Amino acid sequence: MNTRKSENIYQEAVKYIPGGVNSPVRAFKSVGLNPIFVDKAKGSKIYDVDGNEYIDYICSWGPLMLGHSNEDVLSGVEEIIRKGTSYGVPTEIEVKMAKLIVDAYPAVEMVRMVNSGTEATMSALRVARAYTKRNKILKFEGCYHGHSDSLLVKSGSGTITYGVPTSPGVPKDVVKDTLVCRYNDLESVQKIFKEHGNDIAAVIVEPVAGNMGVVAGKKEFLEGLRTITKEYGSVLIFDEVITGFRLAFGGAQEVYGIEPDMTCFGKIIGAGLPVGAYGGKREIMEMVSPVGPVYQAGTLSGNPLAMYMGYKNISILKENKNIYKELEQKAIKLENGFKENLEKLNVKGTVNRAGSLVCLFFAEGPIENYEDVMKCDVEKFNIYFKELLKRGILLAPTQFEAMFLSNAHTDEDIEYTIKASYEAMEIAFDK
Structure with a gap:
């Protein structure tokens, strides 16, 4: 995955913006990386300045339920x-x-x-x-x-x-x-x-x-x-x-x-x-x-x-209130795929879902409060994040955020995400 342009922009950004970003989580520091810089987005995909394509599960932190650059x-x-x-x-x-x-x-x-x-x-x-x-x-x-x-x-x-x-x-x-x-x-x-x-x-x-x-x-x-x-x-x-x-x-x-x-x-x-x-x-x-x-x-x-x-x-x-039902069905498919991956790899993890919000925690459940969340294996998540990024999947660069789905995410997007998640988890836990 080539990130040369993003790296160059980041080196320029840190000269003028604290940490090179205008909101801390964008810095990718918690996962041990420098940020990618986005060029454009359409539907379920984001494209960085180096031309890399990612299936986006940030969706501008939630509001893009209809996907990026929706024509309507x-x-x-x-x-x-x-x-x-x-x-x-x-x-x-x-x-x-x-x-x-x-x-x-x-x-x-x-x-x-x-x-x-x-x-x-x-x-x-x-x-x-x-x-x-x-x-x-x-x-x-x-x-x-x-x-x-x-x-x-x-x-x-x-x-x-x-x-x-x-x-x-x-x-x-x-x-x-x-x-x-x-x-x-x-x-x-x-x-x-x-x-x-x-x-x-x-x-x-x-x-x-x-x-x-x-x-x-x-x-x-x-x-x-x-x-x-x-x-x-x-x-x-x-x-x-x-x-x-x-x-x-x-x-x-x-x-x-x-x-x-x-x-x-x-x-x-x-x-x-x-x-x-x-x-x-x-x-x-x-x-x-x-x-x-x-x-x-x-x-x-x-x-x-x-x-x-x-x-x-x-x-x-x-x-179009049927969008909510469609989004939940997509989220359930993702949730079930993650759970199957955890079981197949015998990894201790918990998947929480609320409607179209999904989160995979690398900790035994139930996860019901801040103390439970803080049991997560952040180091394993960081490896998992990097491996997903290499495979064209963009999550929030921290264990402590939701995955947001849009109705632009296709069944193929979700199936590929589940497959890539298995591979990334396998590497993270060295199975």
Whole structure:
């Protein structure tokens, strides 16, 4: 596999960009490589600057459910660009997009567009604090909610990968009101609420954790969170940046049958463009300026390009809900193939799947929380990753991320992935 051009670009990149990348996991450092640089992508494939072709299971970290450069999504985008990319004043497409989200999520009565998942979670927590007149928030070990200061406490993929449970530069006074519990452990939540319940403004949770691999919240755990937050008057926030419109059209809350008080969305509502949103019950969202006193603003929030792309993407999913069934069938095929490989090679591993999210952990299961995930054999994964890359399979370059499928992935893609996975695993475990 020739990577000469990627290597040259990387050597230039490190001169001007920290680590040569604009997001840490892209650096490929955890797998002992330098990054590949992408030239283009189409369907289920990514092509790097050296002309190498890869079956892509990153899919821009989730939003590309219809694959790369989908013609139906892209149709008409040139006209939008010619009209203007940003105005700083309202456009009708923002209203259409908001209505589409509200119609899809009964728990969301009003929604505010922002520019990223980080901005969505940060803003939602600020609103929750104002609404409850409380300061403390509760999150879960291994759940990642973006890089705002108060949430960088035992967070997910990037910080797990580099072994940093909290980030330097975050003042102790900022995180003193952030409480951390064990994921899928309701007893730990009940205990902390007994001690701090009247001071807890919000509980924020990934209903399916997607930044420590794939770890689904147990139904009784999530139902317990709903019960205890109602009891204490705390705001329950579902971070659906990964699961929103992907796990189902109505996200994890549709699958679990649980309505949170607030919901956060990410790049899927922009078809992969930089965008996010937070929404919830009307009385909570009316705390947001200019209606209420909670200030939050953004020049590019609801920009017409992201709104147009997102509206097209979500509309296609709404009109073709069979896509979800097709995606799950593909994911089940991949899951079963991985399980068969583990059995044939007598390798200790666990495959977790939630809808079209799949993760192969090199550790004995069950994998239900951060502690379980940290038992993984990262060295074996790194070898496995490199061998898959040689065979034209692109996974996230860390053990602690999900594999994302799109409806552009073919049966042939999946069958080849299972075969290549067997070969890579055989080498990694020297069978």
